[in-house]
Each structure stands twice: as structure tokens, then as C-alpha cells.
Amino acid sequence: GGIKNYFVEMNLGLMKASIPYLRHLQV
Numbered sequence: 001g002g003i004k005n006y007f008v009e010m011n012l013g014l015m016k017a018s019i020p021y022l023r024h025l026q027v
Helices: 003-026
Strands: none
Touching: none
16 A cells, blocks of 8 residues: 555546547547
8 A cells, every 4th residue: 555556546547537538539
């Protein structure tokens, strides 16, 4: 655990959420 893991998980979540959004913009 720790702050580093928190930020890593948060960044992964943002990346996964942004992928469909970016694909939507490209269409």
C-alpha cells in the first residue's frame, strides 16, 4: 500500500476511462 500505489491505481483508472472517450472523439 501507500501513496505511490494509490496514485498508480488512480492513473490506471483514468487511462481506462479516457480510452473510450478518445476513441469517441476520433469517430
